[in-house]
Amino acid sequence: MKTILEAIDVKKIYKVGRVEVPALRGVSLKMREGEFISIMGPSGCGKSTLLHILGGLTHPSEGKVIVDGEEISSAKDAARTDIRRRKIGFVFQRYNLLPTLSAQGNLDIAREIFKNGRAHDEHTKEILELLGLDHKTKHKPSEMSGGEQQRVAIARAVINRPAILLADEPTGNLDSENSQAVLSLLQELNRTLNQSIIMITHNPEAAAVANRLVQMRDGRIISYEHDLSWNAREDKIYI
C-alpha cells in the first residue's frame, strides 16, 4: 500500500523574544493510504504544531514532510498553499465554517477554491448523504447544532477528495452524543472512502476509533500503538 504521508525528523522552534522554544524535537512518522491515526498527548506536547506542519499551514525549522509524493516542508508559501488545496482537508475543533454562508455555500466555496478539479455532483451528493446533511444544505452555521456544524466541516474537508484529512480535536466542543456521531462519521469515511485521517485528541475514547495511536510528549513521539487487525493484513510492523 502506498505511503501517503511521511514526516522525517521534523523539528519546530519558536522564537519568543530572545528565547527559543522547541515545539517539536524531531518527529518522524510514516502513514499508509487508508490509515486512521490518532495522536494523543498532554497540552503543549506539540500535537497541533505537528498537525499544522503536516498540513502545510506552517513550515518546520528542520526536517521534511512529504504528502502524497510532494514535499511540502520546504515549499514556498504559494506551493504549500497549492499542495494544501489539492491534497489536504482540515477539520477544526471550532468547526471554522464561514458564518455568512449556508452549509451548501461552505461546500461550494471549498469546491470553488479547488476550481472544481475533481469534485463533481455525484460525489457531493454522496458526501452529503453519508454525513446526513441533505436536509440542512440551506441552513447557516448559526442555525445548526455543534454536531451538525462539525459534520458540515467534515463534508467541506473531504469534498475534494484530499489525500489526507487532518482533524484537530474534532470532538473538543461537542457533547458525548455528538462526539460519538462525528467519530462514527470519520470511521465511516475511512472505511467507505478509504480516506486517510490523522486526528488529534485528548480523549482516549475518541482515539480508540483509529487503527493506530501515536503518543506524544514534550515535542517527541513516545509510543506507537497499532491495531493488530490492520497489521495482520499487511503482515508488517509499521512505524
Place this chain on the structure above:
Amino acid sequence: MEVVLIILVVGMTRGMIKESAKRIEGIGADIVFQPPGSSYILASSTAAMLEKIAGVIQETEGVDAVAPVMVQFNTQGGIGLIYGIDVASFDRVTNGFSFIQGRAFRAPDEVIIDDIQAKSKRLQVGDRVDFLNHSFRVSGIFEHGKGSRIFLPLRTMQELTGTPGKVTLIFIKCKDKEEIPAVSSRLRERFKGYTVSPLSEFVSQVYNATNNVAALKYFLNVVIFVCTSVGFFAIFLAMYTAVTERKREIGILKSLGASRPYVLAIFLKEAFVLCTVGLALGIALSFWGKALLLRVLPSFQVEIGLDWIVKAALIAFLSAGLGAFYPALRASSQDPIDALAE
C-alpha cells in the same frame, strides 16, 4: 460623497460658465471690443478704456450700433456681474429688453433685474435693493438671457466705482452679419493692441473657460484631488476594518487552500461592489442636489454632463482600487494559524 462632490462642483462651475456664455450670446451683438490685455472672463476685467472710443468705433465702416458697458463684479446681495449701460445705445445693439414687469431705469438710483434674480431674491418692482454699497429701486424685471442679471445706469456705475468716463467693453452691431470679419479687421487695424473678438469667438472662449483659464482649471483639479482623497481614505478605512474583523474567515479560506491572489481578489471585488453602489447613490444624489440647488438658488445653474459622470466614475473606481489594495494585500498575506487563533 466623492462622486457627489465632483459632479456637483464641476456641474456648478460648468453650469455657471455655460449660462454666462448663453447670456452673452443673448445680447445679440456681433463683436466685443475690449481694452488691451483683457480677458473673456469679465469678472476679472476692469474699466480701463475711455468711453469716447465708442464714438470712434461708431464711425468705422460696417458698424451699425455700439453699446459701451461697464462690468463690475458684485458680492453684495449675491454673487455675479453688474452691467452699467446706457439704455438707448444698449437697446440699439440688443433690440431691447423684454420686460415682464415695470420698465427700464430713468433715474440714477434705479436698477433693472432679470426674472431669475427677482425669483431668487424675492424682489418685485418698487422694492429697494443694495448694490455697490448703494440703495437702488427696482424699476423693471426683464426676461433673462441678456448679458447680466442686473443692470444699472452707466453714469451711476462710473460714479460709484470712481471711474468716470471709463468702460470695460463695447458691444458692436454690424450692418451686415457677412461683414463681421471685415469690421473686426478694420477695428484691429485702427485700434492696435485692443482685443477685438467676434461674439461667436468670444462666447466659445467662455464656454471653454474650464480648460483655458488656468485658475479655474487649478481650482477644479484641487477639488477633484480632495474628492479623490476622500474616496481613497473612505474605502481604505472600510476595507482595513473589514480585514481586521474578518481575520478568522481569512484563516479559514487559507486553510482550505485559498491562494494569496484569491484572497486579494475577494477584497478587491468587495471594494468594487462598494464603489459601484456608492457611485449609483452618488449620481442619484447629484441629480437630487441639482434639483435642490435650483429650487433654493434659482440663479445657480448646475450642468451635469455624461462626460463628467464617466470621469467621476473612473476617479471613484481608481481611488477605491488604490484604497483597497493595501488592506487586500494585508489580508492575503495573513498567517493562517494566527488568523484561526482569533
